Amino acid sequence: MSDKPMRGRVRPRVLLIMLLVLAAALVYGWNDFNRFSNAPLNVTAQGDSIDVGRGSSFKSIVGELRQRKLSSANTWYWRLLAEQMRVAGKLHAGEYALNVGITPRRLLANMAAGKVLRRNFTIVDGWTFAELRQALANADKLRHDSVNLDDATIMQKIGAPGEAPEGRFLPETYAYVKGDSDLDILKRAHGAMAKTLDALWPARAKDLPLATPYDALILASIVEKETGRPDERAQIAGVFVRRLQNHMLLQTDPSVIYGMGASYAGNIHKSDLTTDTPYNTYTRPGLPPTPIALPGKPALQAALHPAAGDALYFVARGDGGHVFSSTLEEHNRNVDCYQRKHCQ
Structure with missing residues (x-):
């Protein structure tokens, strides 16, 4: 009997089986590819990142992810995903966040869009x-870039030659990316303070004993160092404004401490109050020559809009607040009570 009819019957079955196996493999491969595309990378801690240098090849990027065990997928899966997303050859250099839960698809989308990791630097009031x-x-x-520069050179490099730097930088949060310079942040903070002063100065209260916006900056820095309580800033400013108007010494300890520089060891003594420096407001009338700190916008507002009243003195209560008084006699009683604990 001839076996030709038998071979004719077997071949279609084998072909069918091969087609079924191929289809199954394609379905499995496609499903596995989709699983890879949308499954989180192996990121275990927030704050991780990947740095894509200029000229980095796609292979090197994937190689770093594999070397760091963030992904076990082969390079072909990554290439196929990039082609599917139409971002192959369009990835931007920079540092990219690897947040917990990020997927390969999201990471490539961020790289294609140039959504580099932005960090924040906060200047504290x-x-x-x-x-x-x-x-x-x-x-x-x-x-x-500023580490080995003196203050004067820093001011020159940020476009403010000849300015004393103290007080000139607005306390805010500034975003930056890897590779930005500290001089960039200083320039932005300097510009933000200048812009803020320019906006606030024209709306200041009438008859202030402040001749220039810089005077306001100096007073605001004193207010900033005297109290951290929002409800007291305008009151503190009011005391100093009235003392200036009455040609009284400001007698503010933070200014004395600033003038002591490195010799200040945490306590201020009576001898410090009588040792003359340009910042000793117990020995010199008027405002000190420069700000003594970086005042925030609330302190600037207080300096330009001081609270009305007749208080000329204040003393710390010991709980963060102050007691205000209009006469020296009353003030001395408050000092005895709240500082020397001799309350009557």
């Missing part, structure tokens, strides 16, 4: 310029 410089020196992923 009441910092001195020295404290600001130290914080900048410790900021992560920031280019530290």
